[in-house]
Every structure is written in C-alpha cells, then in structure tokens.
C-alpha cells in the first residue's frame with residue numbers, strides 16, 4: 295500500500311489532519327487500532343477554543359457544531375464561598391469558547407472521511423515506523439490478522455501518549471520534560487441540566503471541583519481525588535454530596551442532582567517530547583505532549599499541531615520549499631509550552647495538594663483575588679483560556 299501521508303491514529307489529531315489534507319488535494323491513509331464505536335464513544339475533552347472552531351468550520355466539518363455547540367462567553371471562578379465571572383469577549387476583544395464534545399468532533403470527522411475522504415482503516419494497528427530519516431518512511435501495521443506495510447512520503451504520529459510513532463525517534467536525539475501530580479479527576483456524566491449556564495471552576499479546602507456540560511440536558515462534572523482512585527469506590531450519592539460541598543456559596547445557588555450515566559478517573563500529568571519531528575516522521579497531539587486537563591488545552595493543542603503540519607506540507611507542495619516543514623517542531627513547541635505553562639498554573643491555582651500548607655492555601659486565595667480584581671490578571675487568564683493563535 296502507498297500514500298503521500300501515513301497517519302497513525304484516528305483521534306481528533308489524525309482525523310482532522312486527514313480532513314485538512316483531503317481539502318488541500320493531498321492523499322493520506324489513516325490507521326486506527328481500535329474500532330469505530332470505541333473511538334466515537336471515548337469520553338474526553340469538551341471545550342473548543344475559538345481557533346479550533348474556526349478551523350473545523352473552514353474544513354467543512356462545522357455544520358453540526360454550529361447547530362448544537364454552546365458558545366460560552368465566560369467562566370466562573372468559585373472560592374471562599376464567593377463567585378467571580380471572567381468575561382472572555384470583554385477581556386480579549388471578542389473571543390469566546392464553544393462547548394462541543396470531543397466525541398462529537400470525532401463522529402463528524404469520521405462520517406466525512408468515510409463519505410468523501412481518503413482511506414480510514416479501523417482495527418489496523420501500527421506496529422512500527424521504519425526508515426523515518428530517509429525519504430521513504432514506512433509504517434508496518436496489522437490488519438485482519440496479517441501484517442502489511444504502508445509506504446509513505448511522510449508519516450504523522452497522531453497515536454496518543456501510548457502509541458508507537460514516538461519510539462522511532464532515537465533516544466539520543468530526544469529530550470523529555472515531565473511533571474506528575476499527586477491527584478486525579480473523577481469525572482461523571484449525568485442526565486441533568488447543568489446547574490449553571492457557564493463552567494464553574496471551584497477551589498475548595500477539600501479539593502478542586504468543575505462543573506461543565508455536554509448539552510442543555512447533560513452535565514459533566516469533575517472532582518479532585520487522590521491519584522490511583524478507583525471510580526467504583528465512589529457511590530453516586532457520595533459524589534453528589536462532595537460536589538455540593540465544594541461548590542457551596544453564600545447565596546442561594548444549588549447543585550441539581552440526576553442519574554449518573556458514566557464514571558471514570560483521569561490521571562494528571564505534564565509531558566513534552568522534543569523534538570516533534572525526526573526526518574519525515576512528525577508527531578502531533580498527545581503523541582508529543584500531555585497537559586493536565588485544567589483549562590481544557592489537550593484537544594486544542596492537537597488541532598494546532600495538525601494545522602501547522604497541513605500548512606507546512608501545502609506550502610512545500612506550492613513552492614517547493616521545505617522551510618515550514620523544517621520549522622514544524624519549533625513552531626509547535628512555542629505554542630505547546632504556553633499551553634503547558636497555562637495548564638500547570640491553572641492546576642496549581644485550583645487544586646489542593648495533599649501536603650498543602652496554610653501559607654500555600656492563602657497564596658492560592660490571593661492569586662484568585664488578584665484575577666478577580668485586576669483587569670490585567672483577568673486578561674491573562676482569558677487570553678490563554680480562549681486560545682493562542684495557531685503558528
């Protein structure tokens with residue numbers, strides 16, 4: 295089998311890249327190890343930056359998002375039983391975010407790819423990327439019980455944190471940067487209208503809590519829990535009781551309860567792999583970097599990477615110059631490190647470490663008060679939350 299761009303992984307990065315290349319007249323093959331239903335149902339991110347929304351729309355993949363996505367012009371910070379709204383458009387010159395789940399982005403892109411795009415193969419597991427530093431890289435993969443080879447001009451590893459693409463970059467050329475956190479998020483989906491019309495990020499002495507949503511009738515909520523927590527060790531009533539405590543205010547705001555339809559625990563970590571390119575192998579999305587979820591940057595970073603790659607390859611096709619491809623890693627990493635900084639800051643601003651001291655508690659409250667009272671501090675948060683420009 296032969297193609298111009300071999301794409302490993304059909305998460306948001308791989309699927310959007312295939313779509314962007316198709317629109318640019320460049321052929322590709324996507325290899326995805328799991329089946330379609332699994333990819334379409336994996337619950338993950340929910341917030342799209344303005345830039346991500348614009349890219350999906352321009353790629354002809356924004357029709358349902360425009361109908362069903364919820365535009366949000368702010369978030370609420372809740373601490374010390376008080377509430378403070380951060381107004382995005384007022385602080386950023388009109389920018390906002392959109393609530394539209396990763397599952398829905400993936401469903402839309404898969405449907406388009408299967409209808410009019412280049413091949414997208416499910417249950418096709420990449421085993422290794424070979425000859426990455428030559429002009430004929432290859433992906434060895436397994437499908438229907440047999441091994442095959444995909445010959446490519448370029449390979450893009452969009453295969454997430456546990457994929458195989460990253461392993462093809464020699465260790466002596468690689469540097470990794472990492473931080474782990476001593477807590478995780480217990481996430482639930484519940485069949486109940488969201489108790490607030492915008493997201494609520496709550497800092498509490500008992501730990502962080504987040505109120506988000508998937509639609510006007512489905513709530514998505516998260517609780518900070520110790521790392522390694524088994525979701526089944528949290529009965530539904532205990533989850534609601536804990537959420538109520540952490541969201542408590544001095545006014546008459548109340549959290550509405552409803553049937554919990556899904557429960558899972560997400561570990562938290564920061565990770566960056568440098569460089570993001572080796573020869574004709576490019577890494578995109580979680581294959582190259584992980585952020586803790588506070589601030590919802592993971593999916594948006596993946597989008598930024600593949601937009602950068604698609605532009606660079608299109609430029610090479612149009613001008614014969616590999617300048618943008620050569621700059622891929624440096625261009626992406628500038629944005630990646632800003633998102634790493636923001637996600638780490640938001641995490642430490644809002645979570646309570648198991649060994650937190652009263653001094654650190656006061657510092658957190660002082661930082662939150664600063665964001666609430668200073669336009670400059672509020673603008674800093676609003677600019678990062680609504681997104682950095684794609685490079």
Ligand code: FAD
Nearest residue numbers: 303305306307327338339420453454579580590591592593
């Ligand atoms: P992925 O979505 O991981 O896609 C990689 C794809 O590659 C997968 O479909 C996988 O099956 C496939 N694959 C892997 N190995 C192979 C192989 N060898 N051959 C072929 N295919 C392969 N971000 C947020 O902003 N907010 C959140 O609330 C949030 N929650 C998250 C919860 C969890 C449990 C996880 C893991 C991540 C979460 N994220 C969240 C992060 C966000 O979902 C990711 O940043 C985003 O999915 C990255 O997209 P991606 O396409 O790079 O990788």
Ligand code: DHB
Nearest residue numbers: 339340506587588589590
């Ligand atoms: C969601 C996830 C996040 O990490 C976040 O910061 C906001 C919302 C969500 O899944 O809805």
